Amino acid sequence: MTKPTLTYFPVRGRVQFPRCLLEYLGEEYNFNEVKTISDDLRKQLLFKQLPLYQEGDFKIVQTPAIIDYISEKHDFRGKTKEERARAHQCLAGIMEVLDHCLGYSFKMDKQQQEKFRNESPIKKFFEGFEMVLSQNKYLASGEKETYVDLMAFVMVDYVTNLGLMPSGDYPKLISLKKHYESSPQLKKYLESRPQSNF
Amino acid sequence: MSTSSVPSLTYFQGRGLGQFSRVLLSYLGIPYENITVTEISDALRATLPYGQLPIYRDGDFVLTQSSTIARYIAKKHNFMGKNLEEEFLVDQIVTAIHADIFPAFNNPVPEKLQKLYEKYFGSFEKKLQETGFLVGSSVTLADLYVYVGFDYIRFRGEAALSSELSDEKYPKIAELKKFFESNEGVAKYIKERPETKF
Structure with a gap:
């Protein structure tokens, strides 16, 4: 079977979500790091955007679609239609958080960061995830973890790294972060990933 | 309730x-x-x-x-395509409309919107011209999403730069609109x- 390839810039950004997923699932993949989108590469991109996931002739863009595809391959999306839908509902929320942070995180000074944390547009998502985890062991509300628990870890880790963690207490999310941080599958990637501020 | x-x-x-x-x-x-x-x-x-x-x-x-x-x-x-690959090709289009096109209405910048429409609707139009459907060989959620997104921008009027989305410029998407509205x-x-x- 062909080893999949992920193409992205040398930063964490959006690609850290599918990368963490592949690492955690133990699937070997190539990471094609690019500084710019060349004309040749642009021709392969449906919406002229990265990340791009390739597996043989199959190509897909859009981070959530890539995450879903990898998870489906590894039976990591949840057992039932309902569970899969709940997982996707959380993933959509995680992507909204990412969009809020990616847009302007690296343009903020300390004062603006503080303001963002206190009046955070992402706070409602953190509260929502925390509420689900206080009532269920996993975010998709099933009996087993799914990709979305791991994606929530990546979100918390990323937001913390950017200094944009919303004010408030999120013990369940912090515990989730600790759980995945200590995962042997992720150790190597977490230590070697780019030290970028976005 | x-x-x-x-x-x-x-x-x-x-x-x-x-x-x-x-x-x-x-x-x-x-x-x-x-x-x-x-x-x-x-x-x-x-x-x-x-x-x-x-x-x-x-x-x-x-x-x-x-x-x-x-x-x-x-x-x-059964409106997500005929197989797993098609499901995720549908997903990438749905995600693009939700995550990339819709948020652009919040703070519309005419030049940015123009480029955005050309990039996305241009790629949808091209695909429809080539194969008749956005994914696979039958109508899916991707086609419906492009129709609704296209129609909604036109409904929003010039605040959303609706004149950019003419039937002349996007004849295949205009056909898609007719198809769904005849249902x-x-x-x-x-x-x-x-x-x-x-």
């Missing part, structure tokens, strides 16, 4: 993000209760995972995030929906 045995979709009276699932349910001929609200009351807010509408209820099963709702309904009714369920929905600003 709805006690009906048919599913319900709760959203503001406007089209907005509720439109995708309303049109989808109408197209598939699925009876549903269309609940409209003028604001999010405290009682309603308490039932919303992220404090946002739309919300979809099917018995005890509750779902938010418009793209998740639409995908759930489409998957349940009995969609035609009935369009005829009955109220005139709103958004």
